[in-house]
Amino acid sequence: KFRLSPLVIGATVVALGTSFPELAVTISSIAQKSGELSLGNIIGSNIANIGLVLGIALILCPLKVGTTKTQRNNVFLLAVTVIFILLQLVPFEARRALSPILLVLAVVFVFLETVWGKAGSLKEDLRYLLPQSSGTFSPFKWLALLGSFVILIVSSRFLVSSALYLASFFDISQEVIGLSIVAVGTS
Numbered sequence: 001k002f003r004l005s006p007l008v009i010g011a012t013v014v015a016l017g018t019s020f021p022e023l024a025v026t027i028s029s030i031a032q033k034s035g036e037l038s039l040g041n042i043i044g045s046n047i048a049n050i051g052l053v054l055g056i057a058l059i060l061c062p063l064k065v066g067t068t069k070t071q072r073n074n075v076f077l078l079a080v081t082v083i084f085i086l087l088q089l090v091p092f093e094a095r096r097a098l099s100p101i102l103l104v105l106a107v108v109f110v111f112l113e114t115v116w117g118k119a120g121s122l123k124e125d126l127r128y129l130l131p132q133s134s135g136t137f138s139p140f141k142w143l144a145l146l147g148s149f150v151i152l153i154v155s156s157r158f159l160v161s162s163a164l165y166l167a168s169f170f171d172i173s174q175e176v177i178g179l180s181i182v183a184v185g186t187s
Contacts, residue, residue: 011109012109020152021152025159025160028157036174037163037167041178053187084102087099163178163181
C-alpha cells in the first residue's frame with residue numbers, strides 16, 4: 001500500500017512485531033528482579049535470530065541481496081551492535097544514562113528504512129511492487145491482535161517464572177538460561 005519493498009517491511013513492521021516476545025520477556029524479567037535473565041535473553045535472541053532463523057531461511061530458499069539497502073542495513077546493524085557492546089563496558093549508572101541512545105537509533109532506523117525503501121521502490125524493488133489488492137482490516141482482526149498482545153504478556157510472565165525455576169533447580173546462572181532456553185523460545 002505504501003509502495004515499500006519487502007525488505008523494508010521486514011526490517012521495520014515485521015521486525016518490531018517479532019521483537020515483542022523478547023520485549024515482553026525482558027520487561028517481565030525486570031519486573032521479577034531478574035536482570036541477568038533479561039540481558040541473556042537480549043544477547044541470546046540476537047544470536048538465535050541470526051544463526052537459527054536466518055540459517056533456516058537460507059537453507060529453505062535463496063535470499064536475494066539488494067544492491068544498496070541490504071548493505072546499509074548491515075552497516076547500521078553492526079554500528080548498533082558495537083554501541084550495545086560498548087555500553088556493557090561502562091559502569092551501570094553511565095549505561096543507564098546512555099541507553100536512550102539505543103531507543104533513538106531504533107527510531108532513526110525505522111525512518112531511514114522508510115526513506116531508503118522509497119528510493120528503492122523506484123529502482124531495485126519495482127518488480128515486487130506490482131499493484132496488489134489491499135485487504136481490509138476488520139474489527140475481528142483488531143480484536144485478534146489485541147488478544148495476541150494480552151496472551152503474549154501473560155505467557156511472558158510464565159516463561160520468566162519457569163526459567164527462574166530452571167536456573168535455581170539446576171544451579172545455573174539466570175544469564176545462561178536467558179542466553180539459551182529463553183532466547184530460543186522468544187525467537
